[in-house]
Amino acid sequence: MLHANAALTPAQRLKLARLIVEEGWPTAWAAKFFAVSWTTADRWARRYRAEGKAGMVDRCSRPQTSPAKTNPATTKRIVSLRLRKRWGAVRLAVETGVAPSTAGAVLRRCGISRLSRLERRDQHVVRYERAAPGELLHADVKKLGNIPAGGGWRFLGREQGGANRTADGGRARSRHHHPLIGRGFIHVVLDDHSRVAYAEICEDETGPTAAAVLRRATAWFAARGVTARRVLTDNGGCYRSRDWAGACTELGITPKRTRPYRPQTNGKVERFHRTMTGEWAFAQFFTSEADRRAAFPGWLHAYNHHRPHTGIGGHPPISRLTNLPGQYT
Structure with missing residues (x-):
């Protein structure tokens, strides 16, 4: 080249x-x-x-022979120890009798120099989907910093965004000395089978707020022919509260929680957060938090009714809730 x-x-x-x-x-x-x-x-x-x-034309500069290249037997042993023991280059060099730089070169050549890649390779991904709507709901809260008047740093840069934040936040400061302009808490309840989502932007993530959102979400799903049976959440404080437990008992829903530090179990709602931030929260320039929140209902309707979802064959989520009046409008 x-x-x-x-x-x-x-x-x-x-x-x-x-x-x-x-x-x-x-x-x-x-x-x-x-x-x-x-x-x-x-x-x-x-x-x-x-x-x-x-x-x-250009020719490859690689030599025809590499007499000093690590022999296949040593390479195989280095790779085997890496996969089984998760050792680094220095430990591998001691065990195999090569220089640490040689062990590192072998790991890079074989694509296993980073443990993160190694973990993804060994990880067994289990995918599941409930057979009918309402069998399992996923609930979670996404926190987003409010946009200061005039716009935030993502579109205006750090200097102008910081100036807008200072002007909007006044004298109140966080423990990191940043002006406080508040945060929005987006409570999401998503159906496992259809991926239809109900979401509200609230001012906190307390137990009473989460319980009230669950009541409104189940009523919203019931109006669309979906009866909630179970709800899966993480171990956040609002989901361990008495208010949440009381709401689940009142609604006849079985509450379930994921294993600590395993967000993959609640992966469908986590993936929804990523879609929501990428296609709504950070997708365009908003001059204030009010403008961004005003655009949220329209985006949520487009997500449920019009946006093709790759997890369900490229169809919009609402298509899995059949016989609904106006579901394609």
Whole structure:
């Protein structure tokens, strides 16, 4: 591949070589004319004599043989220990009798130099989907910092965004000395089978607020023919509260919680958060938090009714709730 400051392209090499070979120019003259060294001009002339036009293209710089390359048996042992023991290059070097730099080169060549890649390779992904709407709801809260008047740093940059935040936040400061302008708490309840989502933007994530959202969400789903049976949440304080437990008992819903530090179990709602922030919260420039919140109901309707969802075959979530009046409007 040609670098940005290459003196000769394949076409220029061909012109240089033909001047020397076919027109009889001295190599020194041709080199001076094309502003390259004598050895460079001579090399392309020799290649043209031997291979013709085909010899003007770039060649791989890798050597034909690598006698100092780590032998296959040692490479295999390094990889085996890495996969089984998760050892780093220094420990692997001690065990296999090579230099740490050699062990590191082997790990990079085999694509296992980072443990994060190694974990993804070994991880067994279990996918599931409930057979009918309402069998399992996923609930979670997404926290987003409010946008100051005039716009935030994502679109205006750190300097202007910080100035807007200071003007909007007044003298109140966080423990990191940032102006306080508050946060929005988006409570989401999502159906496992259909991926239809109910969401509200609230001012806190307390137990009473989460319980009230659950009551309104189940009523919203019931109006669309979905009877909630179970709800899965993380171990947040609002989901461990008496208010949440009381609401579940009142609604006849069985509450379930994920194993601590395993957000993958509640992955469908976590993926919804990513879609929501990418397509609504940070998708365009909002000059205030009020403007962003005003755009939320429209985006949520588009998500449920019109946006194709790859997890259900490219259809919008509402298509899995059949016989609903106006579901395609």
